[in-house]
Amino acid sequence: MNSTKPIIETRDVHLYYGKNEALKGISLDFHKKEITALIGPSGCGKSTYLRTLNRMNDLIPDVTVTGKISFNDQDIYSPQMDTVELRKKVGMVFQQPNPFPFSVFDNVAYGLRIAGMKDKEKIARIVEESLKKAAVWDDVKDKLNQSALSLSGGQQQRVCIARVLAIEPEVILLDEPTSALDPISSAQIERMLMELKEDYTMIIVTHNMQQASRISDNTAFFLNGELIEFGETSQIFTNPKEKQTEDYISGRFG
Numbered sequence: 001m002n003s004t005k006p007i008i009e010t011r012d013v014h015l016y017y018g019k020n021e022a023l024k025g026i027s028l029d030f031h032k033k034e035i036t037a038l039i040g041p042s043g044c045g046k047s048t049y050l051r052t053l054n055r056m057n058d059l060i061p062d063v064t065v066t067g068k069i070s071f072n073d074q075d076i077y078s079p080q081m082d083t084v085e086l087r088k089k090v091g092m093v094f095q096q097p098n099p100f101p102f103s104v105f106d107n108v109a110y111g112l113r114i115a116g117m118k119d120k121e122k123i124a125r126i127v128e129e130s131l132k133k134a135a136v137w138d139d140v141k142d143k144l145n146q147s148a149l150s151l152s153g154g155q156q157q158r159v160c161i162a163r164v165l166a167i168e169p170e171v172i173l174l175d176e177p178t179s180a181l182d183p184i185s186s187a188q189i190e191r192m193l194m195e196l197k198e199d200y201t202m203i204i205v206t207h208n209m210q211q212a213s214r215i216s217d218n219t220a221f222f223l224n225g226e227l228i229e230f231g232e233t234s235q236i237f238t239n240p241k242e243k244q245t246e247d248y249i250s251g252r253f254g
């Protein structure tokens, strides 16, 4: 296990939707430049937990979060936390590609312009770099002024990843980023994520066990709002300590 200081630390995190307790005391750490997969059956709280890490649950009414979550040693639930800044540093990619109904270029430039950047050359440079890092530049370099909605699903998802990269996050949260895509697009995204690991910390929710075992360093298995087991991915998939983990990864339930 990694002995460096975690970039994100979570301690005894409980989350309630109204009275329904969806997370029942999760403690888990994430280290720089590692990919962690969150796995578990539908409804076990993976997406809910992922959203606590950049306070996306704040946007849902009647949610209560207790426990502690820190990013770079800052308590992200403290009243001083600027959630706009937090979500720049801890970006998110969703299951369905969700480009804005603008051109490819404007999608990726969006966050830069919102942040007040006016230098057109600088914006163009960052857009190109981000599209290259997201491994979609060759597909779109002649279509920068076309609507992002005219691209394939896989290309749209990579443009959405470029949009996140443009605002220089440290952590990228990915909620089933390939489940709406065909196998070729999924494989392209997996390759890209493994390349991005050189520079970013990533946490990915996935139902695809092969995907988790191919790309992640660590795996956390959730069940009914609890963290059942966390460990190196190779250990979780070859020698799980808990019977529930073994049953899940061997397809006996879920």
Ligand SMILES: Nc1ncnc2c1ncn2[C@@H]1O[C@H](COP(=O)(O)OP(=O)(O)OP(=O)(O)O)[C@@H](O)[C@H]1O
Pocket (backbone or CB within 6 Å): 017, 022, 040, 041, 042, 043, 044, 045, 046, 047, 048, 049, 060
């Ligand atoms: N916006 C919401 N309002 C109320 N309850 C919610 C909301 N989102 C999720 N829940 C409930 O919280 C629990 C955990 O859901 P969550 O979506 O986090 O699970 P999951 O493991 O990500 O599932 P899946 O793999 O199907 O996406 C479920 O019981 C779900 O019904």
